[in-house]
Amino acid sequence: xxxxxxxxxxxxxxxxxxxxxxxxxxxxxxxxxxxxxxxxxxxxxxxxxxxxxxxxxxxxxxxxxxxxxxxxxxxxxxxxxxxxxxxxxxxxxxxxxxxxxxxxxxxxxxxxxxxxxxxx
Amino acid sequence: xxxxxxxxxxxxxxxxxxxxxxxxxxxxxxxxxxxxxxxxxxxxxxxxxxxxxxxxxxxxxxxxxxxxxxxxxxxxxxxxxxxxxxxxxxxxxxxxxxxxxxxxxxxxxxxx
Numbered sequence: 118x119x120x121x122x123x124x125x126x127x128x129x130x131x132x133x134x135x136x137x138x139x140x141x142x143x144x145x146x147x148x149x150x151x152x153x154x155x156x157x158x159x160x161x162x163x164x165x166x167x168x169x170x171x172x173x174x175x176x177x178x179x180x181x182x183x184x185x186x187x188x189x190x191x192x193x194x195x196x197x198x199x200x201x202x203x204x205x206x207x208x209x210x211x212x213x214x215x216x217x218x219x220x221x222x223x224x225x226x227x228x229x230x231x232x233x234x235x236x237x
Numbered sequence: 238x239x240x241x242x243x244x245x246x247x248x249x250x251x252x253x254x255x256x257x258x259x260x261x262x263x264x265x266x267x268x269x270x271x272x273x274x275x276x277x278x279x280x281x282x283x284x285x286x287x288x289x290x291x292x293x294x295x296x297x298x299x300x301x302x303x304x305x306x307x308x309x310x311x312x313x314x315x316x317x318x319x320x321x322x323x324x325x326x327x328x329x330x331x332x333x334x335x336x337x338x339x340x341x342x343x344x345x346x347x348x349x
Contacts, residue, residue: 161341161342162278162286162329163340164337164338176336176337179337212285216333216338220274220292220295220333221268221272221275221276222333222338223276223291223331223333224278224286224331225288225297227285227286228285
């Protein structure tokens with residue numbers, strides 16, 4: 118059974134940093150693109166970043182580019198999101214997700230989500 | 238950026254009746270490879286999203302056959318042939334043809 122489990126969320130002040138982690142299991146982690154998608158309270162879904170299987174390429178939502186960094190450790194079946202210079206508007210539930218390119222990046226597995234709250 | 242506009246925003250439905258959700262794109266979603274990458278997700282209250290449909294009309298394993306997707310170019314539709322109580326939630330379309338990938342704003346399905 119495919120599982121994605123996020124950790125590392127919490128409350129942080131504006132301008133602060135946080136590192137999210139996602140542990141993947143039940144599939145060959147190193148064979149899949151991975152991504153982070155967020156959902157602000159009561160709002161819709163928004164892609165944040167993706168990273169290719171071997172970590173050779175990544176891309177970001179314009180509003181987080183230069184502040185967030187997505188990375189992975191295939192030996193540990195783990196995905197990360199380093200979030201710096203956090204803003205109030207980054208407050209959201211962050212989902213670790215698996216977006217198969219062959220399906221048009223239509224995410225087939227989602228984690229349970231982790232809440233990040235940016236507030237003073 | 239491709240904008241996906243869903244309608245209606247809210248859809249009250251009587252159990253057993255059909256429901257239809259529209260997703261209109263600001264650009265054609267036909268990829269240069271000839272495929273159209275439009276998918277649909279269901280998010281039940283308090284849960285993570287779940288994929289229902291990908292590549293316009295391909296239904297995921299385990300998804301009831303009362304769910305169907307159709308459309309082409311810029312106009313797409315998710316249909317529920319007979320709504321059941323468990324179908325309550327928010328439905329999102331998503332396009333994977335153009336970067337950045339984008340989601341529609343969501344349609345809330347509720348039971349009358």
